[in-house]
Amino acid sequence: MxxxxxxxxxxxxxxxxxxxxxxxxxxxxxxxxxxxHDFDYITTDEPELVFKRLKATSNSSN
Structure with missing residues (x-):
């Protein structure tokens, strides 16, 4: 990348x-x-993984 x-x-x-x-x-x-790094959009073949990581990221920042 x-x-x-x-x-x-x-x-x-x-x-x-x-x-x-x-x-x-x-x-x-x-x-x-x-x-x-606060990307606005992520194109992926693994959308469920993105949702899982997004949830984990938001939970760790609380």
Missing amino acids: ETKNKPNWITEAKDLGLKLNAWTANKEEDIDWLLS
């Missing part, structure tokens, strides 16, 4: 008001990374 090597791209995109979308994240570690 190129954005892992260039985290400044995420900051720059957010500063420009762009929405962040990742294609196609199917591994748990990639999904967790995208969620931790």
Whole structure:
């Protein structure tokens, strides 16, 4: 995932008001990374895994 090597791209995109979308994240570690960097959309073949990780992320922040 190129954005892992260039985290400044995420900051720059957010500063420009762009929405962040990742294609196609199917591994748990990639999904967790995208969620931790506040991506707006995650395209995946594993939607149930994204929902599970999203729930786990929101529970850990409470």
